[in-house]
Amino acid sequence: MFLLKWVLPLICISMLTGCDFSSVRMEFNRAERAYKEKDYTTARKYYIRVLKRNPESEIALLAAEKAAVVMVEELGMYSEALDLYRFLIIKSQDPEKVKTYQLKLAMVMFENIQDFSGAIEEFNKLIRLETDNSKRTEYKTFVAKSFFNLNKFYQAQVEVEEILKGDLKEDERFQILLFKGNILLTVKDHKNAIDVYTELIEEFPERSVKENVQINLAVCFEELKDFDRAISILEELRGSFPDTTFIESKVSRLRERKKNLPGARGRVR
Numbered sequence: 001m002f003l004l005k006w007v008l009p010l011i012c013i014s015m016l017t018g019c020d021f022s023s024v025r026m027e028f029n030r031a032e033r034a035y036k037e038k039d040y041t042t043a044r045k046y047y048i049r050v051l052k053r054n055p056e057s058e059i060a061l062l063a064a065e066k067a068a069v070v071m072v073e074e075l076g077m078y079s080e081a082l083d084l085y086r087f088l089i090i091k092s093q094d095p096e097k098v099k100t101y102q103l104k105l106a107m108v109m110f111e112n113i114q115d116f117s118g119a120i121e122e123f124n125k126l127i128r129l130e131t132d133n134s135k136r137t138e139y140k141t142f143v144a145k146s147f148f149n150l151n152k153f154y155q156a157q158v159e160v161e162e163i164l165k166g167d168l169k170e171d172e173r174f175q176i177l178l179f180k181g182n183i184l185l186t187v188k189d190h191k192n193a194i195d196v197y198t199e200l201i202e203e204f205p206e207r208s209v210k211e212n213v214q215i216n217l218a219v220c221f222e223e224l225k226d227f228d229r230a231i232s233i234l235e236e237l238r239g240s241f242p243d244t245t246f247i248e249s250k251v252s253r254l255r256e257r258k259k260n261l262p263g264a265r266g267r268v269r
Contacts, residue, residue: 106125
């Protein structure tokens with residue numbers, strides 16, 4: 001009798017636990033099946049059910065991860081996905097997974113919701129977690145771009161200058177210098193933008209053509225009303241730029257503007 005008093009409740013608990021796990025697994029399988037059938041609303045519903053049934057379990061973490069993917073990629077439920085990524089960051093015991101979830105959270109902030117203040121905060125958290133130099137550079141660049149998108153151009157430039165102090169790969173250096181030049185062009189600091197674009201063209205001539213660096217350089221000289229320099233840059237570009245009609249049109253317009261300058265030959269003041 002003594003044994004039955006204690007063993008029977010344990011057997012019942014075990015049976016209930018087993019049934020509950022079986023039920024959770026069944027709902028997870030329903031979610032997986034719905035996902036394969038591209039019924040994303042149903043898939044999300046069952047993933048969330050699994051999460052709510054036993055949020056501390058491994059299968060719940062997997063369900064939360066899959067639900068977040070569905071919400072971002074298929075349903076556009078970005079705010080709800082952020083909540084799931086925050087949950088995963090707190091619950092995950094794997095440091096690498098934590099970084100993955102933190103990156104996904106930051107990218108949803110930046111790309112989908114376009115909450116750039118929030119993105120700055122989340123990318124800075126990621127920078128503190130990350131030890132890989134190349135990844136840190138990438139995340140710092142997103143911080144700089146977020147400041148730029150908030151029209152905080154000075155702070156964006158400060159971030160860029162800090163990145164340029166680091167040990168950058170060739171591609172990273174090109175991208176950051178180009179971004180720096182574009183910031184300077186945006187704030188109409190044309191003289192310094194000219195220095196940056198010139199450096200890019202000298203250091204990365206072929207890449208500069210593909211990324212329209214010479215076009216930006218010509219714009220800087222045009223803004224300074226140095227039409228001869230702007231025309232010269234475009235004419236040098238004519239042989240390598242794919243759209244020759246565009247170049248011809250730009251050169252023609254610049255020549256017309258030059259003719260209309262006060263004091264130009266044939267123009268009456």
